[in-house]
Amino acid sequence: MKNYLILIFISFQFNSITSQTIQQIDSVCIKMCESLSGLKEIKDDAKVTIIFQKHLPDFYEKVNISSQIVADSITDKVYFRLQKNCKDFRDVLDKLEENKSDWITLPEKPKSKVSKKELSSFFKGGNFYYKEYDGKIVNVLITQNKWIETFEDNTSSKLLFHPKKNGEFDLEFIESDNHIRKNLSIKGDLYNYGIYELNDGIFWVWLSQSDKTTYGFRIYPKE
Structure with missing residues (x-):
């Protein structure tokens, strides 16, 4: 996910407060x-x-x-x-914003070049991390059905982990106390991912947006 540091200050006065969907x-x-x-x-x-x-x-x-x-x-x-x-x-x-990570834009969803055995090493879970757009580290704990992210400010996000075929998986947002994540997503939002390469123990993963834009980034196993 990306972290942008643009501050927008807008001041308005209105008559009453309503909750927004x-x-x-x-x-x-x-x-x-x-x-x-x-x-x-x-x-x-x-x-x-x-x-x-x-x-x-x-x-x-x-x-x-x-x-x-x-x-x-x-x-x-x-x-x-x-x-x-x-x-x-x-x-x-x-x-x-300068890209201090390994995030890239892909022309399309790449086909997986990762063997079933190699994929199983990821899907069985464990401790991993990836870099945000600004270079900050996000630690990831993967269990059988959970994906827990912990950020450098000690906030976290909880998502359901749904493995699929051919190295693909969905993450379903549950909750977060991280400022960006809790504003980016609502409970039930789905994000579609797929593992497409494995180099020196590091997984290359694509992320497909709702507008069909596809990004690639690395997920690193923790020692």
């Missing part, structure tokens, strides 16, 4: 993504601010948000849900 938030994200695609000639560092200023004031007014705390919480949720669901938004952020 993820459907409402994802709906405004779709509109923001559409607006972003039309900003071809704008500098990348200005695009994020433009779409937030264009869409969020009207959205907050429509749903009667009057608390800055609630507004900030929704802003965080929108920011990270955009990363999950909008390729153009991810592309902009990619240009604004």
Whole structure:
């Protein structure tokens, strides 16, 4: 998963507080993504601010948000849900932050070159780690049906681990106290992965997004 350090400060005053469903938030994200695609000639560092200023004031007014705390919480949720669901938004952020990891963009899902025996060594579980986009380490404990991530700030995420055929597996989000993960995902969100290479004991894994964008990254076994 990627960790971006862009701070957006937006202050608004409204009349009342209402709870927001993820459907409402994802709906405004779709509109923001559409607006972003039309900003071809704008500098990348200005695009994020433009779409937030264009869409969020009207959205907050429509749903009667009057608390800055609630507004900030929704802003965080929108920011990270955009990363999950909008390729153009991810592309902009990619240009604004140096990649200090081994994450790469793949043209398509690669076919697995890993033997069943080698795959079984991964699926039986154990302790692993991978690097986030900014180079931070995420420790992973894999059990028969759980995938537990622990981050450098001592927060964690819990996901269900669903092994499939041909080296593929799904992760189903349960919960997290990590700021990014709890805003990026909601309970039940599924993420599709597949192991496609094994080099010197290190697994190359692809991640397929809902918009069909595919990324590759390494998962390292812990000594």
